Structures are given as structure tokens and as C-alpha cells.
Amino acid sequence: MSPTKRPRYPAAVTPTHPEPKGNPVSAIRPAAVVVLAAGEGTRMKSATPKVLHEICGRSLVGHVLAAARELDPQNLVVVVGHAREQVTAHLNQIDPETRTAVQAEQNGTGHAVRMGLEELGGAVDGTVVVVCGDTPLLTAGTLKQLARTHGADGNAVTVLTAEVPDATGYGRIVRDEATGAVTAIVEHKDATEVQREIREINSGVFAFDGALLADALKKVRTDNSQGEEYLTDVLGILREAGHRVGASVAADHREIAGINNRVQLAEARRILNDRLLERAMLDGVTVVDPATTWVDVTVTFERDAVVYPGTQLTGSTHLGEGAEVGPNSRLKDTQVGAGARVDNTVSDGAVVGPQASVGPYAYLRPGTRLGAKGKIGTYVETKNASIGEGTKVPHLSYVGDATIGDYSNIGAASVFVNYDGEHKHHTTVGSHCKTGSDNMFVAPVTVGDGAYTAAGSVITKDVPPGSLAVARGQQRNIEGWVARKRPGSAAAKAAEAASRRGESED
Numbered sequence: 001m002s003p004t005k006r007p008r009y010p011a012a013v014t015p016t017h018p019e020p021k022g023n024p025v026s027a028i029r030p031a032a033v034v035v036l037a038a039g040e041g042t043r044m045k046s047a048t049p050k051v052l053h054e055i056c057g058r059s060l061v062g063h064v065l066a067a068a069r070e071l072d073p074q075n076l077v078v079v080v081g082h083a084r085e086q087v088t089a090h091l092n093q094i095d096p097e098t099r100t101a102v103q104a105e106q107n108g109t110g111h112a113v114r115m116g117l118e119e120l121g122g123a124v125d126g127t128v129v130v131v132c133g134d135t136p137l138l139t140a141g142t143l144k145q146l147a148r149t150h151g152a153d154g155n156a157v158t159v160l161t162a163e164v165p166d167a168t169g170y171g172r173i174v175r176d177e178a179t180g181a182v183t184a185i186v187e188h189k190d191a192t193e194v195q196r197e198i199r200e201i202n203s204g205v206f207a208f209d210g211a212l213l214a215d216a217l218k219k220v221r222t223d224n225s226q227g228e229e230y231l232t233d234v235l236g237i238l239r240e241a242g243h244r245v246g247a248s249v250a251a252d253h254r255e256i257a258g259i260n261n262r263v264q265l266a267e268a269r270r271i272l273n274d275r276l277l278e279r280a281m282l283d284g285v286t287v288v289d290p291a292t293t294w295v296d297v298t299v300t301f302e303r304d305a306v307v308y309p310g311t312q313l314t315g316s317t318h319l320g321e322g323a324e325v326g327p328n329s330r331l332k333d334t335q336v337g338a339g340a341r342v343d344n345t346v347s348d349g350a351v352v353g354p355q356a357s358v359g360p361y362a363y364l365r366p367g368t369r370l371g372a373k374g375k376i377g378t379y380v381e382t383k384n385a386s387i388g389e390g391t392k393v394p395h396l397s398y399v400g401d402a403t404i405g406d407y408s409n410i411g412a413a414s415v416f417v418n419y420d421g422e423h424k425h426h427t428t429v430g431s432h433c434k435t436g437s438d439n440m441f442v443a444p445v446t447v448g449d450g451a452y453t454a455a456g457s458v459i460t461k462d463v464p465p466g467s468l469a470v471a472r473g474q475q476r477n478i479e480g481w482v483a484r485k486r487p488g489s490a491a492a493k494a495a496e497a498a499s500r501r502g503e504s505e506d
Helices: 024-028 060-069 084-094 109-119 140-153 210-217 233-240 262-282 481-485 490-505
Strands: 032-037 075-080 099-102 127-132 157-163 172-175 182-186 200-209 245-249 312-314 330-332 345-348 362-364 375-378 381-387 392-395 398-404 415-417 427-429 440-442 445-447
Touching: 024 140, 032 060, 032 109, 060 075, 060 084, 060 127, 060 140, 075 084, 075 109, 084 099, 099 109, 109 210, 127 140, 127 210, 140 157, 140 200, 140 245, 157 233, 182 233, 182 245, 200 210, 200 245, 210 233, 233 245, 362 375, 440 445, 481 490
Parallel strands: 032 075, 032 127, 075 099, 157 245, 312 330, 330 345, 345 362, 362 381, 375 392, 381 398, 398 415, 398 427, 415 440, 427 445
Antiparallel strands: 127 200, 157 200, 172 182, 172 200
């Protein structure tokens, strides 16, 4: 039977059940979700466990947990094994309410699920959804559809499937032509030529009747080439007992893709990033070049924000209405106010106020707070610095451990000298101050409101409000020094020529 001639079963394959009345979550709420995350993932060739590799701001297992949580399960259990201390510590950090079950030896997917149920006390009354911990593209919507189909069709088990362009290597879903029920999952190596034409494949994600699952797992055998307990054997056990096995087809086959190596990791990152950017653009954000723009799932936007090419937005970064970022900027945990402009900048843990301007080539380190309409300019680095409304730090400066008031101007090539070799110290510059170029502010020091400092000054003492501070030595010219100390040099020759020109003009 060719794929084009295979009959469709709308009621079983792609059911269109209306949203339940009342609380829609309760109608699809599973008794438990079991996440399989015990494998080593040797093809990743990494010291990091496979499920802890990250894309778009979350670990692989973190993405799965986020989707599973939207089902509001009564219990969520992650089966851990390889590097379980490291994985468990990560789970405690991202979702402390998650329970863990240990699969000390990786004896197959059926064994892993059995360990998960034992953590819950054995048989579970209600629906049990089983998902893989390395499927970061799986969405909550697809899991909800799986749960709805499982309940509506009265299945003992419902398989999440997908139709793929090339099914080579995957387990094929074989159906009853009359009812659409799943009669078998046939591995590629065992499939007939006719079965290999089927493009519907097994995802490894299932919804089970909890009590039937627990009973069937006791009957799973290990007389196979791997000597393992296969979860897929449960389907045959339940079917032979007269129970119905159904399927729910994912709308996008890419959702079920598991990650086994770095190539697949990169492919998943690209797909998820495109998904996030599409959502942002549909919500009113301009992304000039999606191909070179990368965002985390935790990044948020307001309408009319603009993201220019070569920009990475990570962590809790937020772009306000009409804010512009890029090109070539990397922002982590940074808040950009409405109408602000951030150009060619690296920022970590900073706050940029409304209508402010940053860059190009600025570095905002944690604790930087730039007020409304303020400016941090070219080749400026800031750290733990509060810079007031309308204040400008335009060029070639370092501002660290400092508070600067409103509408002040910091001269070019200024350095806030905050470290004495053992401790950091604070500098305060008031409002409406004008500091000269090439100033050193040696903390702790305070410059009062409305004060000025002269260019080239090293400020070591407090400057009273409204004062001019001058802290530099008197200039002394030693004439003839080059001729005496560097005779015959290019500089000496140039000086001699200039001297002759001066004499001829006289």
C-alpha cells in the first residue's frame, strides 16, 4: 500500500475534539507525566549529559518539562540514570516540584517507565503520559491533543505519531484499515517493502491508561537482541488483551525529533529560534534578518521593537516599545526601555532607560543602570554604575562602582578608579556636573552638584558643589632636549628644520 493510497481515519488519526467546557485543563489533565532522561547520549561526545545541553536558553529536558507542565499533571516524574547527581541538581534548580526516579542500569524504555511508576507507588489511576527528555521541539499543544485524543477515543494507549518525508530508520505505524486503530509498530529493519512505504512513524511519546500500563509492564519480556524491556511491547500486550491502541498525529513532524548529536542539536536550535522569532514578528516586532538573530525562550518584547542583524538576546532580556537593538549586539538579562537605542553593544544584567542611547562598541556589565535619555557612547565600559537621566558618558571611558546624577557630562578618556588592590570603592558625581577629558576619579570621592573638573585632572579629594577642581602639575618645557638626547634622529632633524623656518620668517 503506497502512502498516497493509505486511507485516512479522521476520528482516530487527527481528531478534532472541541475544547471542553469549564476548565479545559482538568479535562486533559494526566495523573502523571513520566520523562525519560536516563540515557548517556554517547553520540554527543560530551562531558555534559545529553539532556542538559542547551538551546534557546533552556536545557533539552527543561524544554520538555516546560511543555509537560502546561498539562498541569498531578505528578511529574523524571527518570534519571547517567550522571544522575548532575541531572537531579539541574532539575531541582529549574523545577523543584519535579520528582525523580532512578534507573541505575539502563535496561530499556519499559524498565525506565516501570521505575517511574514505582516512584509513584506502582499503578496510577488515570492517564500517564510518557515523553522523552531529548525532544525540545515538542509543544504543549501537541501533548494536549494527545491527551484529548486518548480520552475521547477510549484508548488503552495512544501513540503520538508523525508523517515524515523520509521514514528510513524509524518504526512504522501499521493501522487497521477499517477502524484506524494501531495494530503494530514495525521497526525499519523488520518491515516489509509495503510497510516501508508508510510515512507515519512512532515518536516514542505515549498516553497510557495508568492501571493497564502498570500491569502490562510486568509482562514485558527481555528476549530480544538487546536484552532490554521495550516500552513498545506494551502496545502488543494490551492489544492482545482486547484493548484499543490509537494514535494522535503531530501537526509538524519536527516536533518529535530527538537529539542524539551536535548536528541535530544545531538543527533543533535553528527550528526553535525561527519559531520564537515568528511569534515575535506576529506580535509586532520587526526582525530585520531572522537568519542572523538569536533569542532565548525567556526573552520578551513590546510592539514596534526593532532587532537588527547579528543580534543575540538571551536570559530575561526585554525590549520596550519602539526600542532598537543591533546590529551586532549581545544582550543578556538586559532591560531596554521604550524608544531606547542599543548599537553594537555587549550587555549583561543592565537596565537602559527610555529614549537612552548606548554604543556603538559599549560594554555594559552587571549593575549598570542608565537613566532616561542618557548616553553611554563609543568604547565605554560600565559596571555597578547608576547613571542619571540625561547624563552622558560619550567616549573612551570606564565607569565602575559609581553613582552619577542627572544631566551631567563625563569627559572623554575618564576612569573611575575603584579598586585599591584589595577592596572596591564608590565614586559619586552629582547632577549638572561637567568633568574634563582624561580625568581620574580615585575612589572614594564625591563631586558635588554643578561642579566642574579640569581636563587631565586626578581627582583624589571631594569637590564641593559649584567648584572647579584642577589637579594636575604645571607644564615645563625643556628646550633643546631632543637635539641633545636624540641627535641625528628624525625628530631632531624635524625640529632643526622647524627652527630654521622660524629664523627665516623672522
